Amino acid sequence: MTSVSASADRNKQVWNVIVWLLLLTMPYWMPLTGGYTALASRVLVLALAAMALNFLLGFTGVLSFGHAAYFGLGAYGVGMTIKYLVPSTGLGIIVGILIGTLAAALIGALIVKLRGVYFAMVTIAFGQVFYFIAFRWNSVTGGDDGLSGWRRVPIDLGFTQIDILGNDKAFYYLVLFCFALSAGAMAFILKSPFGRTLLAIRENERRARFLGIPVERHIWLSFVISCFFVSLAGALYALLNNFTDPRALRWDQSGNFVIMAVLGGMRSFWGPLIGAVIFVVLQDYVSTQTEYWMSIIGIFFMAVVLFFPRGVLGMLKRKRAA
Amino acid sequence: MTLLHVDNVSCHFGSLIAVNQVSLRVEPGELRAVIGPNGAGKTTFFNLISGFLPPTKGRILLDEQDITTLSPQRRVKLGMARTFQITEIFPELTVRENLRIPVEIAAGHQLSPFLSRSAAARIAAETEELLEMSGLDKKADRLVGELSHGDQRATEIMMSLALKPRLLLLDEPTAGMGDQETYDISKLIRKLHRDRSMTIILIEHDMRVVFNLADRIMVLAEGATLAEGTPAEIAASERVQAAYLGTAA
Numbered sequence: 180m181t182s183v184s185a186s187a188d189r190n191k192q193v194w195n196v197i198v199w200l201l202l203l204t205m206p207y208w209m210p211l212t213g214g215y216t217a218l219a220s221r222v223l224v225l226a227l228a229a230m231a232l233n234f235l236l237g238f239t240g241v242l243s244f245g246h247a248a249y250f251g252l253g254a255y256g257v258g259m260t261i262k263y264l265v266p267s268t269g270l271g272i273i274v275g276i277l278i279g280t281l282a283a284a285l286i287g288a289l290i291v292k293l294r295g296v297y298f299a300m301v302t303i304a305f306g307q308v309f310y311f312i313a314f315r316w317n318s319v320t321g322g323d324d325g326l327s328g329w330r331r332v333p334i335d336l337g338f339t340q341i342d343i344l345g346n347d348k349a350f351y352y353l354v355l356f357c358f359a360l361s362a363g364a365m366a367f368i369l370k371s372p373f374g375r376t377l378l379a380i381r382e383n384e385r386r387a388r389f390l391g392i393p394v395e396r397h398i399w400l401s402f403v404i405s406c407f408f409v410s411l412a413g414a415l416y417a418l419l420n421n422f423t424d425p426r427a428l429r430w431d432q433s434g435n436f437v438i439m440a441v442l443g444g445m446r447s448f449w450g451p452l453i454g455a456v457i458f459v460v461l462q463d464y465v466s467t468q469t470e471y472w473m474s475i476i477g478i479f480f481m482a483v484v485l486f487f488p489r490g491v492l493g494m495l496k497r498k499r500a501a
Numbered sequence: 502m503t504l505l506h507v508d509n510v511s512c513h514f515g516s517l518i519a520v521n522q523v524s525l526r527v528e529p530g531e532l533r534a535v536i537g538p539n540g541a542g543k544t545t546f547f548n549l550i551s552g553f554l555p556p557t558k559g560r561i562l563l564d565e566q567d568i569t570t571l572s573p574q575r576r577v578k579l580g581m582a583r584t585f586q587i588t589e590i591f592p593e594l595t596v597r598e599n600l601r602i603p604v605e606i607a608a609g610h611q612l613s614p615f616l617s618r619s620a621a622a623r624i625a626a627e628t629e630e631l632l633e634m635s636g637l638d639k640k641a642d643r644l645v646g647e648l649s650h651g652d653q654r655a656t657e658i659m660m661s662l663a664l665k666p667r668l669l670l671l672d673e674p675t676a677g678m679g680d681q682e683t684y685d686i687s688k689l690i691r692k693l694h695r696d697r698s699m700t701i702i703l704i705e706h707d708m709r710v711v712f713n714l715a716d717r718i719m720v721l722a723e724g725a726t727l728a729e730g731t732p733a734e735i736a737a738s739e740r741v742q743a744a745y746l747g748t749a750a
Contacts, residue, residue: 372610379602382591386657389551389589390603390664391577392611446593 198449202355206348214463216347217419222459223354224415227361229439229451231408234365236437237445238374239401240381242295244433245302248309249279249406251428253413255313255326258423262329268343269334272357272414279410280403282309287402291395294384303430313425325424326417343418354415361408366448368404377401409436438476442483444490453491503565504529504700505550505668510559512545519545521724522559527668530698532690534705534715538744542724543704544586547672550702551583552576563668580667584657586676586704592646596637599645599656601628603663627663635659635689651682655689662693669693671703675710683707690714712736720744 205219232246256275261267264274290301313320320326331350334341343350368374376397379387388394417423426432435458443454458476465472487494507525511518520542527533535543548554550561552573561569563579571579591599604627610616616624632638635655640648645656654674661669674690675683687710693699694714705711711718711732718735720727722744728735735741 368614371615372605372613375598375602375605376611378594378598379591382593383589385585386589386591386660388573389553389577389583389585390660391574391606393574397611 194449198452199359202358205355206351214460216351218459218463220347220351220354220419221416222456223351223358224412224419225436225439225459226452226455227358227415228409228412229436229443229455230362230365230448231405231412232436233440233445233451234369234408235401235405236440237447237450238369238381239377239398240384241398241401242299242437243302243402243405244299244430244437245304245306246406246409246436247428247430247432248302248306249283249409250413250416250432250436251309251313251423251425252279252282253410254417254423254427255320256410257414258326258329258417259319261332262326266332268332268418272411272418275414275417276407276410279413280407283406283410284399284403287399287406291399291402303433306428306430306433310425310429313428321424323425325422327422330421331418350419354419357411357415361411365404365408369448373397373400438480440490442480442490444492444494444496446489447492447496450490450492457491502529503527504531504563505702506562506565507550508560508562510546510549510556510561512542512549512554513557518724520549520556523721523724523726525719527700527702529667529700532694532701532703532714532716534703534711534718535721536705536708536711536718537721537727540723541721543721544672545724546721547583547670547702547704551581551670577664577666580665581670582661582664582666582668583670584654584661584672584674586672588650588653588657590645590653590657590660593644595642596645596648596652596656597628597632597641600631600659600663601625603660604628604631607664631659631663634692636685649682651678651685654678654682654686658686658689662699667700669699669701671701671705673704673706675705675707683710687713 202223206216209216209219228246228250232243235241235243253275256278257271260271260274286305290298293301314323316322331344333344341349341353343353369377376387376392379390379392380394380397384394413427416427439454439458440451441454442457443452444450461476461479462472465475483490489497503526505525505527507523509522509524510520511522512520523546535546537543545554549556552571556569560567563576563581566579568576568579591602601624604624605611608620608624610620629638632641637652637655637659640652645653648656658671658674671690674686678686690701690703691714694701703714715732717730718732719729720735720741727744728738728741
């Protein structure tokens with residue numbers, strides 16, 4: 180190891196500590212900036228979704244415009260489990276993840292040979308299928324009005340109960356717990372030999388193939404892993420709102436995840452988190468001023484793409500390197 | 502015993518016959534050069550051998566096993582590795598990472614979620630050995646995309662070598678290189694051939710390189726075999742001279 184990469188490693192560790200400290204204390208400093216605890220939870224949930232998408236986009240080089248489908252399946256999975264089956268938050272989350280991941284495994288197997296814009300288009304198409312099912316199947320999904328009439332249930336650990344329903348901060352820390360496990364798992368996978376084969380595919384698919392990597396199988400695995408975490412994010416999103424509706428799985432929601440990842444920097448592990456913060460904060464503050472808040476985000480997005488194609492974090496990294 | 506046996510293969514693109522009934526036998530430890538004027542079908546021939554294209558007719562055997570219909574990945578598993586005319590590397594990864602990935606694949610770790618301490622140490626040692634052998638060790642932490650053309654070509658050759666192939670296919674390794682770079686790459690190829698008795702098939706335009714390195718030379722012209730023999734035989738062949746002068750003029 181040269182001293183240059185050693186100091187880069189130290190820098191990385193310092194940033195990791197700062198990120199986790201900020202996240203751990205977010206409910207306490209958020210009110211000072213005019214925010215509230217549920218807003219902090221929303222940032223984390225959407226950041227998890229964007230980071231999951233970026234596992235595929237930034238670290239495998241495959242663009243999906245249909246990740247909202249699995250986000251939405253996670254959301255409906257948890258909502259319908261609690262409403263119709265068992266009043267258990269934990270079981271609901273597990274069902275949501277299972278449904279989303281299973282759907283991703285099946286659909287992924289069908290589309291994994293497609294590349295580039297074709298892959299993106301087909302992911303939109305499959306996403307819209309789920310959107311219309313949720314939209315039309317009134318008796319089960321609540322149709323356009325959404326799935327209501329259920330609430331997250333306090334978690335019973337036997338010796339004590341965690342009141343995630345009445346206590347916003349308790350729910351935030353549940354989300355943070357899930358976020359931390361997911362981020363840790365994704366970082367772990369990306370640092371493994373398997374993770375490096377994904378980078379290889381992103382960098383040069385032909386080379387990867389002629390090194391003997393079964394490219395389709397690895398893209399499929401990456402897609403399923405990515406959708407696993409996006410389903411978890413969807414389940415947490417429904418729990419946050421005690422509600423879900425078909426827009427959670429519509430294509431513009433998929434687009435929002437892509438915007439967050441690109442905005443923050445899709446080559447950086449923490450980029451999508453920054454993107455989600457910018458997105459949610461802009462949405463929250465600007466939408467109180469004007470209903471055209473999306474156009475502000477659009478302008479901001481275009482400025483980033485034009486002037487800092489590597490996103491906000493990519494730009495900061497380059498500045499440090501210079 | 503023959504390592505690679507190409508048996509009468511042809512490749513048609515519509516009405517164009519890119520490779521026309523070409524046969525080739527390469528023995529273990531041999532360094533074979535494939536030369537020919539532009540458009541002679543050399544790269545198509547390579548693509549047939551490595552599985553990038555299916556042949557229209559004919560058979561390809563590696564170590565007496567028929568591999569004609571196998572995918573590139575399967576052929577890599579059986580011990581075949583190749584480089585491309587246009588360098589195919591992982592530009593935004595460091596040189597070390599570029600070499601480490603094929604080392605891990607060769608060790609069977611392409612699906613491993615983690616490495617044991619001893620496996621990680623073995624892989625690191627092997628990667629360093631490849632870096633040292635190619636002289637890329639001083640640039641190991643730089644992104645390959647930032648290196649010179651010659652260093653990128655060398656990286657690609659070492660990536661293929663990291664797979665521990667039985668047969669190495671090099672498609673114009675010195676294309677676009679200056680004299681010094683050409684010399685360095687030739688030296689590297691000679692080292693692989695002499696020290697590791699690696700079996701190599703080489704497409705090359707630079708005749709100094711070809712006549713310096715090759716044990717035997719095969720000449721392709723218009724998709725068919727024009728001549729085959731030792732460098733001395735090929736240099737003396739009037740047909741070969743005619744083919745080259747005819748197209749070069």
